[in-house]
Amino acid sequence: MKAALCKQFGGPDLIAVEDIAEPEPGPGEVVIEVRAAALNFYDTLMIRDKYQLKPPMPFSPAGEVAGTVAALGPGVTDVAAGDRVMAYIKWNGCRERTLAKAADLVRIPDGVGDEAAAGLTVTYGTAIHGLKDRGRLRPGETVAVLGASGGAGLAAIEIAKAMGARVVAAASSPEKLAVCEAHGADLLLDYKADDLKTQLKALTDGKGADIVYDCVGGAYSEPALRSTAWEGRFLVIGFASGEIPKMPLNLALLKGLDIVGVFWNAFADREPQKSAANMAQVLDWCASGTLKPHIHGSYPLAETAAALTLLDTRQATGKVLVCP
Numbered sequence: 001m002k003a004a005l006c007k008q009f010g011g012p013d014l015i016a017v018e019d020i021a022e023p024e025p026g027p028g029e030v031v032i033e034v035r036a037a038a039l040n041f042y043d044t045l046m047i048r049d050k051y052q053l054k055p056p057m058p059f060s061p062a063g064e065v066a067g068t069v070a071a072l073g074p075g076v077t078d079v080a081a082g083d084r085v086m087a088y089i090k091w092n093g094c095r096e097r098t099l100a101k102a103a104d105l106v107r108i109p110d111g112v113g114d115e116a117a118a119g120l121t122v123t124y125g126t127a128i129h130g131l132k133d134r135g136r137l138r139p140g141e142t143v144a145v146l147g148a149s150g151g152a153g154l155a156a157i158e159i160a161k162a163m164g165a166r167v168v169a170a171a172s173s174p175e176k177l178a179v180c181e182a183h184g185a186d187l188l189l190d191y192k193a194d195d196l197k198t199q200l201k202a203l204t205d206g207k208g209a210d211i212v213y214d215c216v217g218g219a220y221s222e223p224a225l226r227s228t229a230w231e232g233r234f235l236v237i238g239f240a241s242g243e244i245p246k247m248p249l250n251l252a253l254l255k256g257l258d259i260v261g262v263f264w265n266a267f268a269d270r271e272p273q274k275s276a277a278n279m280a281q282v283l284d285w286c287a288s289g290t291l292k293p294h295i296h297g298s299y300p301l302a303e304t305a306a307a308l309t310l311l312d313t314r315q316a317t318g319k320v321l322v323c324p
Contacts, residue, residue: 001021001097002019002020002095002096003018003020003092003301004016004095004322005020005060006046006047006058006061007058009048010047010048011047011309011312012044012306013305014305015308017301020095025072025073025076025099027074027075028074028102028103030069030085030100030102031097031099032067032068032069032070032085032099032100033067033069033097034065034096034097035115035118036065036066036115036117036298037066037095037118037321038064038065038121038320039319039320039322040064040123040311041150041151041238042063043061043062043311044311044312047061047308053265059091060098061093061094061304062092062093064086064087064088064119064120064121065086065087066086066087066114067114068081068083069081069082072102073102079102079107083107084114085106086117086118086121087100087101087104088121088122089101090265093322094301094322096301103272106276106279108283109287111287112283115321116295118319118321119151119319120286123152123319124155124158124159124282124291124293125268125278125279126152126237127213128159128278129267129275129278130156130213130235131211133274135213135233135260136233137160140165140166141210142167142168142204142229143156143165143167143168143211143213144189144209145157145168145170146170146191146221147170147171147216147240148169148170148171148177148180148185148215149171149172149179149318150215150314150317151318151319151320152215152240153171154179154180154183154293154294154317155293156213156237157185158184158292160213162290162291166187167184167185168188168200168209169187169188169189170189170191170200170220171188172190172191172314173190173192177189179317179318183294187203189203196224196227197226200223200224204227208229208230209224209228209229210233211232212232214234214235215237215238216240217238217243218239218241218245220241221245222247225247225257225259226251228257229255231256231257231258232255232258233257234257234258235260236259236262293318294318295319295321296310296317296318296320297316297321298322299320299323
């Protein structure tokens with residue numbers, strides 16, 4: 001079978017598509033025939049050895065997959081060959097077939113396509129965990145999303161709207177903001193053209209955002225923190241800018257606010273039942289049309305490097321998929 005492989009650390013141009021052996025499922029494992037694998041920004045870090053997860057070489061990018069069960073390992077009884085499933089497998093998604101733990105499988109309901117399902121786990125899982133469990137979002141509150149046009153940001157917009165919030169989308173161009181508006185954002189902020197702190201205050205009538213959902217980090221984090229409302233919640237999601245900011249903690253004191261880490265991977269490992277309940281809600285919203293995952297593009301396995309480059313150069317709006 002064919003797989004897109006990272007065999008040495010570096011940029012997307014080093015990814016090569018090669019033939020490898022077919023996977024053999026061990027106890028408690030299944031083989032998934034991959035219909036769609038979703039890339040995330042962290043894949044661009046993982047192939048450079050700059051991410052907290054360290055897969056053994058060689059490995060394939062993409063930790064989210066959707067497809068059909070092709071083979072069962074010993075002891076697997078909850079699924080059957082041919083079942084449509086999605087799974088978070090951490091890496092090795094960009095392959096024609098891949099291994100997954102049976103315990104990590106989620107059945108894909110009718111009404112949810114493979115491409116939509118492939119991109120739900122990380123971004124929408126993070127959004128519902130961040131906003132519901134960590135941010136304690138209440139209906140009527142205002143959520144400001146930084147990096148709002150990417151896959152993580154669009155998921156946060158849609159989840160926040162589903163939970164009854166007003167959403168301010170912050171992105172770096174009018175074109176990206178148009179995508180945010182199409183996905184439900186109420187207010188738009190171009191932080192390349194406008195001062196983030198000033199505009200966020202103005203858009204919230206001087207109050208500030210109840211929740212900041214920060215996917216970007218870098219130079220935008222502190223202005224966003226300064227424009228957070230009294231007893232606001234600043235959610236640390238990721239650092240797409242490539243820079244981890246240092247925050248003045250006196251702001252947390254003066255505003256009575258919470259600076260909250262949102263690490264979905266650890267949450268899913270430590271609290272699998274809560275994570276499963278969150279994903280069931282996401283799938284229900286997706287099947288009903290409340291959530292409409294935006295797919296930037298779907299690429300064949302041979303174009304995995306090009307697909308990763310879209311994320312690496314911040315060109316993507318929504319999810320980038322590889323479809324073997």
